[in-house]
Amino acid sequence: MINIKFPDGAVRQYEKGTTALDIAKSISEGLARKVLAANVNGQVWDATRPIHSDASLKLLTWNDEEGKSTFWHSSAHLMAEAVESLFPGVKFWVGPPVENGFYYDMDLGDRKMNEEDLEKLEKKMNELAKQKNSYIRKEISKKDAVKYFSDKGDEYKLDLLRGLNDGEITFYSQGNFTDLCRGPHIPDTGFIKAIKLTNIAGAYWKGDERNKMLTRVYGVTFPSQKELDDYLNMLEEAKKRDHRKLGKELGIFTFDDDVGPGLPLWMPNGTVIIEELEKLAKETEQEAGYKRVVTPHIAKESLYLTSGHLPYYQDSMYPPMELEGVKYYLKAMNCPQMNCPHHHKIFAAEQKSYKDLPLRLAEYGTCYRYEQSGELFGLMRVRCLHMNDAHIYCSKEQFYDEFRAVNDMYLKYFKIFGVDKYVMRLSLHSPDKLGKKYVDEPELWIETEQLVRDVLIKTKTPYVEVADEAAFYGPKIDVQIWSTIGREFTLATNQVDFAQGRRFKLEFTNHDNKPETPLIIHRAPLGTHERFIGFLLEHYAGKLPVWLSPLQVKILPISDKFLDYAKTILQKLKKADIRAEIDDRNEKIGKKIRDTELMKVPYMLVIGEREMNEEKASVRRQGKGDLGAKLVEEFIHDLKNEIEERRGE
Numbered sequence: 001m002i003n004i005k006f007p008d009g010a011v012r013q014y015e016k017g018t019t020a021l022d023i024a025k026s027i028s029e030g031l032a033r034k035v036l037a038a039n040v041n042g043q044v045w046d047a048t049r050p051i052h053s054d055a056s057l058k059l060l061t062w063n064d065e066e067g068k069s070t071f072w073h074s075s076a077h078l079m080a081e082a083v084e085s086l087f088p089g090v091k092f093w094v095g096p097p098v099e100n101g102f103y104y105d106m107d108l109g110d111r112k113m114n115e116e117d118l119e120k121l122e123k124k125m126n127e128l129a130k131q132k133n134s135y136i137r138k139e140i141s142k143k144d145a146v147k148y149f150s151d152k153g154d155e156y157k158l159d160l161l162r163g164l165n166d167g168e169i170t171f172y173s174q175g176n177f178t179d180l181c182r183g184p185h186i187p188d189t190g191f192i193k194a195i196k197l198t199n200i201a202g203a204y205w206k207g208d209e210r211n212k213m214l215t216r217v218y219g220v221t222f223p224s225q226k227e228l229d230d231y232l233n234m235l236e237e238a239k240k241r242d243h244r245k246l247g248k249e250l251g252i253f254t255f256d257d258d259v260g261p262g263l264p265l266w267m268p269n270g271t272v273i274i275e276e277l278e279k280l281a282k283e284t285e286q287e288a289g290y291k292r293v294v295t296p297h298i299a300k301e302s303l304y305l306t307s308g309h310l311p312y313y314q315d316s317m318y319p320p321m322e323l324e325g326v327k328y329y330l331k332a333m334n335c336p337q338m339n340c341p342h343h344h345k346i347f348a349a350e351q352k353s354y355k356d357l358p359l360r361l362a363e364y365g366t367c368y369r370y371e372q373s374g375e376l377f378g379l380m381r382v383r384c385l386h387m388n389d390a391h392i393y394c395s396k397e398q399f400y401d402e403f404r405a406v407n408d409m410y411l412k413y414f415k416i417f418g419v420d421k422y423v424m425r426l427s428l429h430s431p432d433k434l435g436k437k438y439v440d441e442p443e444l445w446i447e448t449e450q451l452v453r454d455v456l457i458k459t460k461t462p463y464v465e466v467a468d469e470a471a472f473y474g475p476k477i478d479v480q481i482w483s484t485i486g487r488e489f490t491l492a493t494n495q496v497d498f499a500q501g502r503r504f505k506l507e508f509t510n511h512d513n514k515p516e517t518p519l520i521i522h523r524a525p526l527g528t529h530e531r532f533i534g535f536l537l538e539h540y541a542g543k544l545p546v547w548l549s550p551l552q553v554k555i556l557p558i559s560d561k562f563l564d565y566a567k568t569i570l571q572k573l574k575k576a577d578i579r580a581e582i583d584d585r586n587e588k589i590g591k592k593i594r595d596t597e598l599m600k601v602p603y604m605l606v607i608g609e610r611e612m613n614e615e616k617a618s619v620r621r622q623g624k625g626d627l628g629a630k631l632v633e634e635f636i637h638d639l640k641n642e643i644e645e646r647r648g649e
Ligand SMILES: [Zn+2]
Pocket: 073, 074, 077, 172, 179, 181, 182, 183, 184, 185
């Protein structure tokens, strides 16, 4: 018998050679139908692979990242089987899972694949899926593997084999298809219930343009038809909500070739949004005891040598400029973000004692990142960013409270922006890599990781743990959020830092009158303006809440006769700090309303004879239509409340 330890700590005995699937079956048939793979001692395995010794085990389903990627990777094999039956003699390179599905790179010889072929392939894949063919793992010697692919004349797999040794080579077969693959895979093809091949593209072999161009076929699969339908609907909706399209229509940002790719120009409407977000951040941080600082966009090379950014991150930095024989670099977006060293210098500028801690320094810092032109994408990947950055310098004893306060700040923001789905991805160190991949501080790692975990558990914040993905200098927490249409965004990263304090020789005098190095928390709950506003445009489909709307009220007089009355209302709104305009065009009221709707202005005040005589306005709310006539004073009073409370809809 062997001992199997479950994630909840329970240990049960099973017969030697049992599989994760057997174990799932012993729990319930329903569970067994959902098990895609298993995490065995920290490694993802086939659910059907025998376990021969004591192990920790986590069953992986569609709801686990690794379960999903195993599902998609297995689907790539299924697609390859279908391709091989329709294009005999095809040769395959690699077929990994990606963010939304999978692809496989292949050499079709002199044949070409078109859209119609995709339909045929989908049909074939469905047919093969229904056969419920098992994915069968086989360990094989290098000699036999080389012989297999030499006989096939497959130079691509032979190339992969060159980098592998005996003992680490496995073949996987399902139906009539065999592939060289490390695995793991799902138990059988029957798990794949819905299939969509999405795209055909060209891809150079090994990403090198001197090599042959291969055909890359993308697809996505799901365990049910409903999930595929939901996914396709989401894509359709995402197209309508594309931040690049909305950003143009609503006059939020633009790009100009003379300024440069990836350098957004924020137009007046976008700037209002930026200022409202900064106001929110400043109020929130003020309340939470932060102090604001302002630092230059550039610094001398020596600063980044001390911080360790150079030379490691040089590839993502703008080239230096030389001045008086000294190299200067633009602050870059890196891990840690490059506002940090400037803030560390502010910490170091004055003698510190435990009474000065925690010290929280905040700045909406501007950073630059050299992204490849091909990687640039709207506001999501740019070369200039404004970051809601701050650094908290604290003692070990203060760490828990400080980290908890940061977490609370996130939760507060999620509430304001109606973000219902989010998850904190906590990346941990790996003890055997201390001193190599990770700062050699074994106790600090364990202690801070536990404190972070405690905060997440106590605040009931959804989180997942990822082993061996921490930053060099401490555990990190990536914050993933989902827009209303279910698309995932990485909002920001929080980092705990044991290293920078020491590198910069930051010290405070502790209670025992001894010098001590502070812990540093890097945090940026609102991420960057660029990414966050891109997210908000999709999340709200451009219909921003009133407090964020560039224009909050549009006054629509029915005719010129009421223009003076409209102007008195405008004065009152302005006095109340409400962003308003009059539509004084000589147009029919129906057209004025339609145009204002298109610009997604939250409130419209329609002014005619009756409204003027009664000192009222007919109120229309974007998306809701006519709310009836209201006294102007009353409307302003209610609207001010809505804005001050930063109410959603
Ligand atoms: Zn595989």
